[in-house]
């Protein structure tokens with residue numbers, strides 16, 4: 001998908017959610033020469049001229065080339081059918097896909113209508129490598145360490161494990177904090193077989209994810225830390241969102257990593 005459509009008009013991108021990721025994405029979309037058609041958000045105000053729409057409806061997505069969801073898993077589930085029947089989707093609230101019905105319906109709708117679901121790497125790295133190895137993987141685990149405030153928990157004095165179990169249950173328990181677990185599960189061995197652990201540590205100012213992957217003849221460990229700036233999203237994700245948009249919207253030229 002290039003910056004301009006086949007008819008020569010600027011690509012039209014819509015956003016669901018106009019918070020930290022949404023605002024960075026809107027600016028980047030304009031820098032790429034594409035148009036921000038609107039942002040659907042029940043409460044946000046835009047200082048940059050972006051049209052804010054308060055409630056969703058199917059017709060909103062007519063004539064849109066890409067919808068970037070950066071709101072909540074609930075918002076994604078609410079809008080996903082209307083979006084995928086009409087256009088392509090880049091979702092960030094991946095915990096929504098821990099519900100098999102949502103995932104299977106999304107894949108079916110996208111296929112029936114000829115639309116793509118672009119899964120961004122978001123806060124972590126290496127999803128492409130995990131996806132490429134998925135047929136030989138035997139064990140995948142991920143440990144996330146965040147401050148209690150980032151996890152929406154009361155302050156504690158010592159680090160403590162607040163969740164351990166399968167990724168499907170982690171998504172139900174911490175839907176806003178384990179999108180990276182959902183991404184790893186989607187790329188690898190699924191929500192039931194991927195093992196999740198979440199640690200609340202009062203001494204950290206970073207979001208850290210340690211991902212361990214084992215398979216026939218391979219063993220990878222990825223250790224990823226990003227400073228928090230308040231809220232659920234660290235410093236890295238807005239940058240990575242821009243990179244993902246480049247790969248989807250731009251005729252790259254120069255170096256490109258595939």
Ligand SMILES: NC(=O)c1ccc[n+]([C@@H]2O[C@H](COP(=O)([O-])OP(=O)(O)OC[C@H]3O[C@@H](n4cnc5c(N)ncnc54)[C@H](O)[C@@H]3O)[C@@H](O)[C@H]2O)c1
Pocket residue numbers: 016017018019020021022040041042043044069070071072073074075078092093094120121122123124175176177179180183231232233234237
């Ligand atoms: N995939 C990843 O690696 C990754 C990394 C970081 C964040 N995230 C997820 O991305 C999403 C956005 O993160 P953020 O930091 O920009 O959040 P944010 O809180 O800064 O912004 C979210 C925005 O969504 C809006 N919103 C809430 N309900 C809505 C609805 N029903 N419809 C439309 N808009 C709605 C809110 O008003 C807010 O403006 C979150 O779900 C977050 O967990 C994913």
